[in-house]
Amino acid sequence: MTEQRLPAGAETPSETPSETPSETLRSVELTRIGHARFKATNARGGETFFGTGGEDPDFTPVELLLAAIAGCSALDVEAITHKRVSSTTYDVHAEGHKVRDEHGNHLVDLRVSFDIRFPEGPEGDAARERVQGAMEMSRDRLCTVARTVQLGAPIAYERLS
Secondary structure (H helix, E strand, O other), X not given: OOOOOOOOOOOOHHHOOOOOHHHHOOOEXXXXXXXXXXXXXXXXXXXXXXXXXXXXOOEOHHHHHHHHHHHHHHHHHHHHHOOOOOOOEEEEEEEEEEEEEOOEEEEEEEEXXXXXEOOOOHHHHHHHHHHHHHHHHHHHHHOHXXXXXXXXXXXXXXXXX
């Protein structure tokens, strides 16, 4: 077995003794439901559909990645900023350019933009003051999806049958 190096500061489950693999493992199952169409199911029974983005309205895998980055950060920022007051507007936009170059297909210039508005008053002012810091905490430490994209992670592919 080859040793895989992790980026500096990255934790492995063995470095966090309070967590067992069953607590850290996340998984989804994919089922082909038609030509270039799949259903993803999580352990709780939630489902989403994706495909190539042709005639059907399903997300493409790239759109799912953008949604995962934006969604992960949206949840982080909401948890930090909405402790005392709820927003009146909470919209998040994610985008990136899909390119093909000497590194193969990948996204560049990823951007997540937040439009969050709070009611007037001291509680709204306090929430507004937290938005920038919350976005930075999500980007730099909290959002597992964004952190995985930023740090990179080896992916093992295996054939089961």
